[in-house]
Amino acid sequence: MKVLEIKEVHKIYNSSEVKVHAVNGISIDFEEGEFAAIVGPSGSGKTTLLNMIGGLDNPTEGKILVNNTDLSTLKSSDLIDFRMKNIGFVFQSYNLIPVLTAKENVEFIMNLQKRSKKERNERTMELLNAVGLGERAESRPAKLSGGQQQRVAVARALASKPKFILADEPTANLDSKSTETLLEIMEELNREEKITFIFSTHDNRVVKKARRVVTIEDGKVISDETR
Amino acid sequence: MITSTAWKNVWRNKIRSLVVIISVTIGIFGGVFAVAVMNGAIEQRLEAALNTELGHIQISRPDFRENFDIHLRLDSITNLDKKILELNGVEAVTHRTIISAMANTATKSTGVQVIGIDPVQDKQVFSLGDKLIPGTGSYFADSNKRNPVYIGEDLAKELNIIRYVIAPATIDSLRNRDVPETVLSKLDGYQGRRFRNQASFTDALKDTLTKKEASKYGRKITEEAWSFRTRTRLTLTFLDRNNVQTGGMFRVAGIYDIKNKMYESSHVFVKNSDIGRLTGLGNEAFHKAVIRIGDIEQTRNITRQISENFPDLEVRSWKEISPEMAMMNDMVEQFYIVFMIIILAALAFGIVNTMLMVVLERTKELGMLTAIGMNKKRVFRMIMTESVFLSLIGGVTGMIISWGIIALTSRNGINFVKYGEGFEAMGFSAHIYPDISITFFIIVTILIVVTGILSSIYPALKALRLDPADALRTE
Ligand SMILES: Nc1ncnc2c1ncn2[C@@H]1O[C@H](COP(=O)(O)OP(=O)(O)OP(=O)(O)O)[C@@H](O)[C@H]1O
Numbered sequence: 001m002k003v004l005e006i007k008e009v010h011k012i013y014n015s016s017e018v019k020v021h022a023v024n025g026i027s028i029d030f031e032e033g034e035f036a037a038i039v040g041p042s043g044s045g046k047t048t049l050l051n052m053i054g055g056l057d058n059p060t061e062g063k064i065l066v067n068n069t070d071l072s073t074l075k076s077s078d079l080i081d082f083r084m085k086n087i088g089f090v091f092q093s094y095n096l097i098p099v100l101t102a103k104e105n106v107e108f109i110m111n112l113q114k115r116s117k118k119e120r121n122e123r124t125m126e127l128l129n130a131v132g133l134g135e136r137a138e139s140r141p142a143k144l145s146g147g148q149q150q151r152v153a154v155a156r157a158l159a160s161k162p163k164f165i166l167a168d169e170p171t172a173n174l175d176s177k178s179t180e181t182l183l184e185i186m187e188e189l190n191r192e193e194k195i196t197f198i199f200s201t202h203d204n205r206v207v208k209k210a211r212r213v214v215t216i217e218d219g220k221v222i223s224d225e226t227r
Numbered sequence: 228m229i230t231s232t233a234w235k236n237v238w239r240n241k242i243r244s245l246v247v248i249i250s251v252t253i254g255i256f257g258g259v260f261a262v263a264v265m266n267g268a269i270e271q272r273l274e275a276a277l278n279t280e281l282g283h284i285q286i287s288r289p290d291f292r293e294n295f296d297i298h299l300r301l302d303s304i305t306n307l308d309k310k311i312l313e314l315n316g317v318e319a320v321t322h323r324t325i326i327s328a329m330a331n332t333a334t335k336s337t338g339v340q341v342i343g344i345d346p347v348q349d350k351q352v353f354s355l356g357d358k359l360i361p362g363t364g365s366y367f368a369d370s371n372k373r374n375p376v377y378i379g380e381d382l383a384k385e386l387n388i389i390r391y392v393i394a395p396a397t398i399d400s401l402r403n404r405d406v407p408e409t410v411l412s413k414l415d416g417y418q419g420r421r422f423r424n425q426a427s428f429t430d431a432l433k434d435t436l437t438k439k440e441a442s443k444y445g446r447k448i449t450e451e452a453w454s455f456r457t458r459t460r461l462t463l464t465f466l467d468r469n470n471v472q473t474g475g476m477f478r479v480a481g482i483y484d485i486k487n488k489m490y491e492s493s494h495v496f497v498k499n500s501d502i503g504r505l506t507g508l509g510n511e512a513f514h515k516a517v518i519r520i521g522d523i524e525q526t527r528n529i530t531r532q533i534s535e536n537f538p539d540l541e542v543r544s545w546k547e548i549s550p551e552m553a554m555m556n557d558m559v560e561q562f563y564i565v566f567m568i569i570i571l572a573a574l575a576f577g578i579v580n581t582m583l584m585v586v587l588e589r590t591k592e593l594g595m596l597t598a599i600g601m602n603k604k605r606v607f608r609m610i611m612t613e614s615v616f617l618s619l620i621g622g623v624t625g626m627i628i629s630w631g632i633i634a635l636t637s638r639n640g641i642n643f644v645k646y647g648e649g650f651e652a653m654g655f656s657a658h659i660y661p662d663i664s665i666t667f668f669i670i671v672t673i674l675i676v677v678t679g680i681l682s683s684i685y686p687a688l689k690a691l692r693l694d695p696a697d698a699l700r701t702e
């Protein structure tokens with residue numbers, strides 16, 4: 001089943017003098033259960049594409065369908081709700097809420113969704129255990145390593161059972177050991193729980209683990225290979 | 228969750244939040260306390276004016292106020308009293324004979340208003356008797372002595388009845404009040420000299436005392452050197468019922484101090500029977516009836532009722548007699564609230580500024596929160612809750628401190644005697660009992676909450692306008 005369809009998407013930034021064609025006509029689909037990397041040199045449009053897929057930014061042209069819903073048809077308030085239910089985000093710089101513990105960070109969205117306390121607790125602990133941080137549930141982000149914080153971020157992204165997880169360079173700030181651990185966890189979640197991951201990266205070691213690699217350059221797909 | 232996160236966010240930058248909270252606390256405390264002191268002073272002034280100068284309602288013949296014609300007297304006093312005392316809310320009534328006169332001592336003379344009273348009856352309306360300066364005699368206690376006069380401290384100074392002398396007893400009491408021997412020995416040289424007023428005395432002190440000694444002990448020395456000639460003779464000259472100049476020799480029976488120089492220097496009190504005899508008007512000649520009521524809020528109502536009962540007389544409430552007092556009484560509350568609003572507005576800017584910094588600092592985090600599904604309403608609420616916390620913590624602390632300090636100081640009052648001269652010249656006591664109404668307290672608390680909410684709106688709106696994609700790109 002297709003979880004994501006990108007149809008002839010363009011993004012043009014009209015900043016003061018220069019017109020930047022950041023994404024220049026991309027069309028790709030993603031199936032449920034994929035473990036896909038988007039690669040390309042700096043400035044090739046990876047972040048721009050992921051932001052549009054995640055509904056954080058609007059395409060100048062073209063359509064994006066998540067689970068058969070055209071994002072452009074959603075009002076901005078509905079879009080936020082839609083995002084919360086269907087898309088999980090992992091960011092390069094972890095972006096956890098520093099005043100909350102690991103557990104509270106993971107719980108945050110479930111809390112906004114008004115899930116019951118019991119459900120919240122069970123799911124949060126299950127997710128933290130899945131990313132190997134059950135022990136650190138009560139730690140604040142500042143007390144965790146970068147790799148651990150990123151694993152909490154993955155757990156948080158999974159909390160609302162999204163259709164897929166978008167991760168923009170999730171390992172860019174991590175050392176190789178943490179990168180390896182994070183990838184193992186992601187692979188395992190993908191294998192066992194059938195979680196769909198779409199992530200961008202520069203890192204060759206990360207690319208090697210991907211089962212599908214989409215390469216873009218100058219806002220265009222130049223290759224799309226599945227191994 | 229949003230509330231608890233907002234609370235935690237407040238303490239994220241502890242120092243900055245504390246600075247804001249403390250400045251709110253100090254601002255609120257400063258404002259509320261200043262208002263309490265002002266209000267205390269004004270209430271005391273009003274109390275004093277009503278109890279010693281005006282009474283609540285005055286009745287006289289319509290033209291009396293203009294020409295003080297001694298023939299414009301109130302008729303059938305007994306009937307008048309009866310009718311007035313029947314009214315609900317009236318506590319007491321007194322009558323006064325009022326004559327313009329010259330007051331002369333051996334050395335000086337000045338114009339005064341002589342007020343003839345029945346001391347016992349007058350005491351039910353006015354508390355002048357309580358304002359006697361201890362040691363200066365009594366408030367008409369010796370009923371057999373003829374022609375006693377009760378005068379104000381300021382008049383006593385003008386007429387040189389009060390003077391400043393250093394006697395052996397003065398030195399002793401100063402020693403008891405911890406004035407060092409070096410200063411006391413310098414004072415020895417002043418023995419036997421009389422100073423006619425405070426200014427000449429303090430000037431003389433400056434000849435021998437150092438500046439430091441003078442400023443440290445000057446007040447104690449003048450207080451102790453203060454003395455007055457007992458039973459000084461005072462001649463009062465006025466016109467009798469036939470417009471013939473007449474007068475009488477009076478003796479100062481006591482000196483009152485009501486902290487109002489203007490009033491003190493121009494009002495002397497004598498027994499109604501004495502003045503009646505001297506003017507030939509007799510015992511029952513009263514120009515004014517003055518009424519005391521139980522609840523000052525009822526002033527208008529009772530004044531109206533009396534006017535209706537006595538259409539031929541002029542009935543004036545204290546508010547009409549002293550419009551500036553009435554205005555003070557009616558306007559102060561509004562003034563205080565405007566004053567607090569100004570302070571709160573200044574504080575609001577501090578909060579807005581801090582919260583804008585917060586939003587700027589957390590751009591990325593706020594972008595992330597929107598990305599993962601926190602909707603605008605919630606982002607708005609979180610930032611708003613944070614600012615409300617900031618202003619409430621500071622505001623409530625400020626209110627609690629104000630309440631505590633006002634409660635403490637209102638017991639014994641605060642003494643501004645150092646600056647007393649200026650206060651007393653305006654009729655205000657230099658010893659102030661801070662005081663504030665519960666209503667004011669509640670209004671200010673509500674204003675603090677409103678300020679907190681208002682000053683959170685702009686920063687929260689700023690947070691709303693963040694574009695998540697842009698916000699996430701910021702480093
Ligand atoms: N808000 C913006 N306004 C104008 N131009 C932008 C904006 N955001 C991105 N760009 C431009 O769009 C192009 C694509 O940027 P993008 O961030 O998507 O690249 P990227 O592949 O993610 O690069 P990197 O690997 O460095 O993260 C770049 O040329 C960039 O300068």
Ligand SMILES: [Mg+2]
Binds near residue numbers: 046047048168
């Ligand atoms: Mg990028």
